[in-house]
Amino acid sequence: MPPPAALTKFLSARSDDSHAKRERRKEARPGELLAAALDLFVEKGFAATRSEEVAARAGVSKGTLFLYFPSKEELFKAVVRENISGRFQEWNDEFESFEGDSAEMLRYCLKVWWDRLGAGKASGITKLVISEARNFPDIAAFYQQEVIGPGKDLIRRMLQRGIDRGEFHVADLDYAIYSLIAPMIFLIMMKHSLGACAPQGFQLEPERYIAAQIETLLHGFCKRPGDDRAVGAPA
Structure with missing residues (x-):
């Protein structure tokens, strides 16, 4: 038995809203990563800052970090350009x-x-x-x-x-x-x-x-x- 039209519409709206939130989150990630990297570079220096620390502070995985910035050097350059x-x-x-x-x-x-x-x-x-x-x-x-x-x-x-x-x-x-x-x-x-x-x-x-x-x-x-x-x- 197919779900009522109202339920279908509700589920579709929730799906669309969830998708929109994921898209907004994805767009915000580079800024969040740069903010976390700036904090850690200033606190610890370049040599002592590890990529996984930046990812953890931004609330993402190390793999996600490397999707945006392929190395710590590129991350540092992006921080300098941003700020x-x-x-x-x-x-x-x-x-x-x-x-x-x-x-x-x-x-x-x-x-x-x-x-x-x-x-x-x-x-x-x-x-x-x-x-x-x-x-x-x-x-x-x-x-x-x-x-x-x-x-x-x-x-x-x-x-x-x-x-x-x-x-x-x-x-x-x-x-x-x-x-x-x-x-x-x-x-x-x-x-x-x-x-x-x-x-x-x-x-x-x-x-x-x-x-x-x-x-x-x-x-x-x-x-x-x-x-x-x-x-x-x-x-």
Whole structure:
């Protein structure tokens, strides 16, 4: 005896709903795997992170992980692209549309970089690369191509903008780029590593630190005529 039409319709709807949920779950898996991988890479480093740990944290089998990412190296590259290098188009677009002067641009750039990337877990990838680059030269080369190179190019464009507009005097553009990179690397290392060695009671305030670095980059340590601020007073 065939089931009543209402029951058939109910069973069909449940089947369709179950199928839709499986499809949504399948579409979400790459993001879940990348989030789990980011957590583990930052917590344990590249060498110590095992693929099966990533799969377990994402709630899937190791075989499922390899369906999306055939090796741990490919998984790492996908994490970098998802969280860091994939954002360079956004940052370059903001450079093109920025309307303030070049000093304002540098202030905005470092603040936004910290808010969007540095303050989050993804900045720990930089510490990982610094720590393990010599043991994994392929990863170092990938990071150089995907992150360091484009980052230097963007900073160069910002400084060149200031030079072209008569707002900056830069004696050596090639090395001035590192004057912006180095303070941010220090901030990352304090967050993910060196902070554990800081004296008891010491707390580095990122916003205040960035503001101090920008003022030093723009004005140096030399006192300017008419600058009557107390020595050591915050800007």
